[in-house]
Structure formats: structure tokens, C-alpha cells
Amino acid sequence: MIDLAHRRFYMFWIEIWPYEFYFVAGLLIMAGLGLFLFTSALGRVWCGYACPQTVWTDLFILVERWVEGDRNARLRLHKSKWNFRKWRLSLTKWGIWLAIAMATGGAWVFYFADAPTLLVDLFTGQAAFVAYGAVAILTGTTFLFGGFAREQICTYMCPWPRIQAAMMDEDTLTIGYRDWRGEPRGKHRKSAEADQLGDCIDCMACVNVCPVGIDIRDGQQLECITCALCIDACDDVMTKIGKPRGLIDYMAVTDEENERAGRPRKPSWKHVIRPRTIIYTVLWALVGAILVVALFTRAKTEINVSPVRNPVYVILSDGSVRNTYDIRILNKQNVEHIYDVQVRSENDLKLSFQGTGSNTVTVPADSTGSFRVFITAPAGSAAANGGLKDIHIWVEDWVTNEHAYSDSVFNGKGK
């Protein structure tokens, strides 16, 4: 997909040449606007649901649970001495983590080379050093980040939590705790004070499930990645004790104010669909539409011409005047094509390729052909005796008849 050595990018049937990198820039702009949109509407949903760091961490925790048992068992195991059982379980866990990490790193390098060939090469020791290096680095970072660093990456390394504050506003849906309903918290015993307690029974379920280790009841915090595990945990508990769900819920700042004042909250869709998010969506779609139009209207054949200026012209023995040009024909199709090259001008000029003397040339698939051509004006003609004359050099695909041209000039003997 990404051929660094030959500087080509492939996406299905689409082929991007390096000077068309604005397509990639467009995709990045779309990704940026998409992040703005989702953050302004739903807070850090990217972090909670789509970020590879979260996904891989969850995957690693899944492995950990499968190998070592549930949370309490894991805590006991981690606190216990290093005996045979602990070694066995830990090594199993690390082995699976490493296998996942290697598959990740391996998958990554396959983007940069022919995957089936590279796969065989990797296992037979034939692959390039950079391939092994990239796999090793990605394996190591995935293993460390997913297995050990986990939420530290989000809190300390990732710049996004710092930016998110600027993206979110009072209508953004984030995870919130209805403290006016839950407080004062406390264990519900059959005692007199029970009536005065709020709905929160201080079971710590929300804190225990939190992947970034915060207490959501303290309010919205930098570390929160909007994964909503605390909502699920609290709803389970509320159901069990027979209280209404939603003590912890998706809420916006305005909802809190409304509910405290006893007014009904805005419906969720009104939080999501509002002028700001609509503007983001329109911009996002606009960039996308421009990219699609640019993609389907871009030329498959292009020509660049640079006149050779040393010397600007040469007089031939019959008195005719010849100019030399370096032309480059870009064939952006995956098969080789034959091109017919002509000079068009008001004057009587003839074009021929250096070496062959013909007017046609073959350019291999996906490549730029560099050629030198001669353009000759007959002796005594206006072009031969005059000064600069404008010319167009046309290139036409023999098969598709697609054509392109480049403007240039012809130098005669005159000033």
C-alpha cells in the first residue's frame, strides 16, 4: 500500500503519486474535523472506543482475566510471592501479550511491502533489517504500552486530553454523576439514617471498573476517556438495589444545571445536533466531496517539459534550427502505455525523439518516462529566423486517447 522506495501510495485501485500528497492532507483534515465533531458532541468517545491504546489495553486486560481470573484473584496473585504458579500464569500471560503485539507489529509492516512475500521472508529470515526492526519496535511498544503503561499513556503522554478541554462545551455529552441524587453517600442499612442518605451506596463499583483509575463522583476529570464502564457498573448496582438507573449517566453541563433547578433536561439528540456539530459535519462532508471530485477528475497522463538551454538552439547544415527539450511523461496507470507526442504551434515545426527519431514512445506502468526530444524549424522559416515562439507539446495516449499538454517556447536565431 505504501511503497516508500518507489514513492507510491495505493488504496484499492487508487494510486497516489508523491506530488498528489494533498489527497493525504485532505484525509488528515477530514480526520481532524471528525475528531472535532465527535469531541464537541460526545466528549472523548474516540479515546474510549476507537483509540488503539484503549482497544489494545482492553484486549490485554481480557487476556489477563482469562489467564489469571477475575479482579480479586488478580489482585491476590499480584500481591503474592513469586512461586511456581505465579511464574506459570505470568509467563502465559506475557506470552499471549507478546504474540498479540507481534501480530500488530507484523500487520503494520505489511502495509509497506508485498504482504505474502514479506510474510514468508519474515519466517525464513530473508526479510530486510528494517522489517525486523519495525516489528521489534512495534512489538516492544505494544507490549509495554498495552500491558504495563496502560492509562499512564493517556494521562501523561497523549496530548489529546489537553486539547479536549478546548473542544468541549457546555452542551457536550460526557460522563457525569448526579451528586444531587446520590449524596450523601453511604451503606444502606436498616437504620434511621438510611432515609437521609442519597442513592449512592458507596460500593466503589464505578471506581473499580475505571480503566484510568479515577472516581467519577468527583466530577469530570482530565483522565476520563468516556468509556462508560462506570455507567454500566452503576446501573447494574442500581437495578440490584431497586433504585432508578442513571445515577451515573451521559450528561452535559447544562443538564446538571437544569436538573438541579428541577427543570427537565434537554433531550440527548439536541445535545448532539446543534449548530456547532452541524457546521463541523458540513465542513467534513465538503472536504470529502472535494477529495472525491479531485480523485475522479485527475489526469492519468501528464507531461512536463523543460527546454534545454545549453545551447538554446543549434543550426543544422541545411540551415534549419533545432531546439532540444527534456520531457517527462507520467503514466499513472498500472499497465504500460504507448504515447504519441506532437508539437502544436502556428509555425511549421517538427518533433522527434532523441535516438529513435520517431514520435511515439512507451512508458512502463506506474512510472515517469524521461526523454529528450528535438524540435526543428525549417531553414528560412519564421520560427527559425525569429525570436521566441510559443509552442504546446501534446502527448496523447494511443489506447485511451487521453491527452495532456505543456506550454513551452521555441528559440529561433533572431533576438
Add this chain to the structure above:
Amino acid sequence: MSKQDQNKNNEPPTTGHEWDGIREYDNPLPRWWLWTFYATIVWAIGFTIAYPAWPMLKGATPGLLGYSSRADVADDIQSFVDANAQVDTRLASVELSAISDDPELKNYALNGGKAVFATWCAQCHGAGANGIKAGSGFPNLIDDDWLWGGKIEDIHATISNGIRDEANDDTRYSEMPKFGEFLEPGEIGQLVQFVRLLSNQDNDATKAAAGKELFAENCSACHGDTGKGDRDQGAPDLTDAIWLYGGDSETLTATITNARFGVMPAWAGRLSESQIRQVATYVHDQGGGE
């Protein structure tokens, strides 16, 4: 200066220096920093022993390892020479006319020839191979007019043996007489007008008519009855639009009176056979080759 106040609030001692109330802690250097510093000193001593380092009157001390960046470059060059050895041998041994039919050889020759040309030929023939400037006497190699022939074999022979190179027995040699020693200035003037007639330039018809006979007697032996020249002798074609020294009356008079004697050194022996073939192929490909 204040006196050193030690361990007040567990603070480290100060150096006792004070500038505008600012005092400097007397902390020891960090251990890792100190040891890194010592290690660099050890490394520096070892480096100056092992590698060229101290400048002396004649060059620097060579160092125990005998390293030399010059030798490195020489090795690099040698490695490229070795890598090219096979194609060089092949290029030097095939028929000259076969080079352009073999894409690998031709590509190698064109690229190599470009470098050879820029190094050895461009001084006289110009970087663009167009002879520095019109009338300079250095032939333009990209037009289609050749004194000694424009086939690859001709170009190869010219480069190998040179032109009027006294040190080379096979050199291309011819010499035009200084007609100023045999002919009257008036006769030379008639010849000049006839030569301008041959090349379709403005001329004095009566003088040119008189010059025709003079041309047949004095010039046609080399330049031919029709003035088309003779490549075997390097006699230029006088009928075309290309002039090595100039086709105006003044220059033609000077040329006929004093003659011209352009020379080019032989390159066989100075360049390898492969290099000569490379540059011959390059010149042949510049638009004038026959």
C-alpha cells in the same frame, strides 16, 4: 559575603558566594554526569592514539588503526570500478555499432560518457557540446555537420587518436596551405565571393564568377569540385550553413590567407577504451550522430 549556613531546613551548604542576595548551593556534581565526563576523557585519549589526531609539521599523527578518509574514498572508488568491471570489459570488446542495440550497454555508456565529457571535453567543446560559441573554432558536436565523419566508428577514431596530434601516429591529419603565400589579395577576394556563392550567401557575382576557376585550381582537390568537402581529409563542406570559424567575408579572407590548424589531443592512453567508447556514444547521441 555571608557565612556558610549549613543544613538549615535540610538545605545543602552554599558556596559562600552571594550576589544581590542570591546564594549558590554547593551541591556535588551528579554521579552519572561525573562518570560520563570521566569516560569522555578516557575515550578522547584512546581516540587520539587510535585515530589521526595531533597536527604536526607534515600532516597529522597517523593513529594506530591507520585510518584515513582519503583511503576510504579510494576504497569507495575502487569498489565502483570493481562493480563496473564486467560491463566495462563488455563495452570495450563489442562491436562499436552494437552498443546502441544493447540497452544495458547504451544506458551505461550514455551516463558514463556524460561524466567523461564534462571532465575532459567540455573545456573546449562546451558543457552543452555546442563548441563554446559559434566561430570559435571548437566544433559544435550536436549539429549534423562533421569534419571527419559522424558515425560512431568515426567519432571513436577521432577521440582515440586526436586531430593533428603530433604525438600520435594514427592521428587525423591534414593541413590547408596558407594561400596568402601563393595568391594575390584580389584573387583571395574572388575566392571568398565564390565560397559565399557556394553557401548561398550574398555575394559579388562578378568576383564569384572569377573565383570559380581559382577554386577549381586551388581548392577542389580537398574541398571537392562542388565544395562539398572531403571527410577523409577533414576538409569542411563549404556549401552548408555551418561554419567552424565564420562564413562572413572577413573571416573567410583570414581563413584562406592564413589557413586554420585546429588540434585535439589523442585520448587513447589517457582514457580507458571503455571511457572513450562511453564518450563516443554520448557524443553520437547528442543529435548529430549518423
